[in-house]
Amino acid sequence: MQVPAPFDYVRATSVADALDLLERHGPESRVVAGGHSLLPMMKLRLARPEWLIDINDVAELDHVTRDGDWLRVGALTRHATLLSSALVGELFPIVHDAERVIADPVVRNRGTIGGSLGQADPAEDLTTVCDVLRARVVVTGRAGERVIGMDEFHRGPYETACEQSELITEVRFPIRPRSGSAYEKVERRVGDWAVAAAGALLVLADDGTVADATIGLTALGLEGCAVDAAAVLLGAHPSEEVFAEAGRLAAAASSPVEDQRGPVDYKRHLADELTRRVLRSAATRAGAGVLTATTGG
Amino acid sequence: MQVTMTVNGAEVTRDVEPRQLLVHFLRDTLGLTGTHWGCDTSNCGTCVVLVDGEPVKSCTALAAMTAGHEVRTVEGLADGATLDPVQQGFMEEHGLQCGFCTPGMMLTARALLDRDPDPDEQTIREAISGQICRCTGYATIVRSVRWAARHGAGAAAEAPAIPAPAAPPAAEEVPA
Numbered sequence: 384m385q386v387p388a389p390f391d392y393v394r395a396t397s398v399a400d401a402l403d404l405l406e407r408h409g410p411e412s413r414v415v416a417g418g419h420s421l422l423p424m425m426k427l428r429l430a431r432p433e434w435l436i437d438i439n440d441v442a443e444l445d446h447v448t449r450d451g452d453w454l455r456v457g458a459l460t461r462h463a464t465l466l467s468s469a470l471v472g473e474l475f476p477i478v479h480d481a482e483r484v485i486a487d488p489v490v491r492n493r494g495t496i497g498g499s500l501g502q503a504d505p506a507e508d509l510t511t512v513c514d515v516l517r518a519r520v521v522v523t524g525r526a527g528e529r530v531i532g533m534d535e536f537h538r539g540p541y542e543t544a545c546e547q548s549e550l551i552t553e554v555r556f557p558i559r560p561r562s563g564s565a566y567e568k569v570e571r572r573v574g575d576w577a578v579a580a581a582g583a584l585l586v587l588a589d590d591g592t593v594a595d596a597t598i599g600l601t602a603l604g605l606e607g608c609a610v611d612a613a614a615v616l617l618g619a620h621p622s623e624e625v626f627a628e629a630g631r632l633a634a635a636a637s638s639p640v641e642d643q644r645g646p647v648d649y650k651r652h653l654a655d656e657l658t659r660r661v662l663r664s665a666a667t668r669a670g671a672g673v674l675t676a677t678t679g680g
Numbered sequence: 681m682q683v684t685m686t687v688n689g690a691e692v693t694r695d696v697e698p699r700q701l702l703v704h705f706l707r708d709t710l711g712l713t714g715t716h717w718g719c720d721t722s723n724c725g726t727c728v729v730l731v732d733g734e735p736v737k738s739c740t741a742l743a744a745m746t747a748g749h750e751v752r753t754v755e756g757l758a759d760g761a762t763l764d765p766v767q768q769g770f771m772e773e774h775g776l777q778c779g780f781c782t783p784g785m786m787l788t789a790r791a792l793l794d795r796d797p798d799p800d801e802q803t804i805r806e807a808i809s810g811q812i813c814r815c816t817g818y819a820t821i822v823r824s825v826r827w828a829a830r831h832g833a834g835a836a837a838e839a840p841a842i843p844a845p846a847a848p849p850a851a852e853e854v855p856a
Contacts (some may be wrong), residue, residue, distance in 0.1 A: 384720065385720045385721075386699060386701070387699040389697065389698075389699055390699060392681060392698035392744045418740060418742070418745065419740055422701075422740050422741075422742070423722065425699075426720070435742075437744070439745060486810070487725075488806065488809060488810055489725060489735045489737055489788065489810040489811070490740075490810060492734045492736060493737075493741070574723065574810055
């Protein structure tokens with residue numbers, strides 16, 4: 384039987400209250416939302432907080448709001464909420480692509496976007512999605528808010544810029560016209576962590592060439608975006624040839640490790656293949672012209 | 681600490697350790713052993729209960745976190761001697777073999793039918809994809825949920841009482 388080590392439990396009623404509680408209980412306190420990363424770690428005694436601060440009642444953190452050219456998503460927004468939001472799917476199809484393959488439908492009823500980003504598991508999907516969409520993360524402390532880019536927020540596996548006394552409160556996604564985005568993951572079975580995954584965003588100029596592009600990889604040993612791979616797309620018309628080159632460069636930028644989910648060469652192959660697939664899909668969604676998709680492989 | 685929640689329509693208050701998991705609160709503290717305790721790692725889904733109507737893996741929730749909410753377990757499916765159509769469906773279509781995954785499967789099915797009274801096979805398979813039947817009886821589980829959908833799953837009161845006459849074999853849209 385897996386049982387967490389003893390701790391004290393308290394519920395926060397607001398962001399301000401949560402920050403007070405974090406301050407009061409100090410470095411041995413942890414915030415819990417969905418609990419589907421933290422509780423398993425506590426059950427395995429990999430985490431032994433003395434205080435658990437439950438933010439599930441903090442309604443101000445649970446929202447999906449369009450605000451001009453930004454979509455603002457509260458940190459407590461559940462995976463299931465993101466997946467059922469038509470607005471999210473319309474603006475950022477990559478989020479729906481990813482959410483469909485995050486854990487399973489029951490886990491998605493509990494897990495949150497803030498928790499996923501905060502846990503920063505190297506095989507976690509939303510970090511890649513937020514990298515690709517150039518999302519900004521709002522980190523709130525008693526001194527106020529910091530709005531930071533993913534490159535600053537995500538420091539590496541299991542490490543973010545959110546300090547012990549701070550709370551991830553919101554994720555902001557820039558809304559780009561003529562853009563398309565996609566995510567694809569290979570997993571051994573439903574609900575498993577990724578063997579590998581890739582995500583991409585394409586923004587098209589008026590002449591149909593690529594004005595902006597980002598490519599991200601999950602569980603492939605790459606922090607941040609595959610910059611060189613995205614660079615070959617800029618100014619080009621979307622085509623199989625340029626996607627193949629981007630796939631090759633994305634695979635070169637990856638540094639997967641062999642584990643029970645597969646050997647290095649297989650994962651590197653997936654980096655290449657999945658990059659091509661998400662680029663095709665992103666281009667189609669951005670309204671690009673006819674692609675010679677059937678020649679891909 | 682003291683927690684109060686509604687379990688199968690009745691308010692319960694108990695003293696618990698903050699670290700007590702919901703599955704153990706239901707099974708050990710309340711004696712509701714219909715909720716099964718399986719993998720303990722939120723993979724298998726046999727511990728699924730409904731919290732405010734939504735399926736949740738109770739091995740990965742604290743009783744403390746559930747305080748103030750409404751919990752429904754397999755013991756709360758039937759209305760007295762009248763089975764919920766989901767339970768009746770599992771009987772009619774042989775939706776259980778060893779029965780270990782059954783409580784979680786039935787509660788997820790109940791939640792699915794509450795929001796989608798007529799789900800197709802793919803929708804049912806997606807809904808139960810976080811739950812494992814190690815007898816691999818998925819085809820009959822899907823058929824059981826379809827049976828419930830065809831037999832007024834939206835209203836438990838319309839379900840036949842026990843003992844129910846065996847329904848004639850219906851033309852199935854779900855292939856064997």
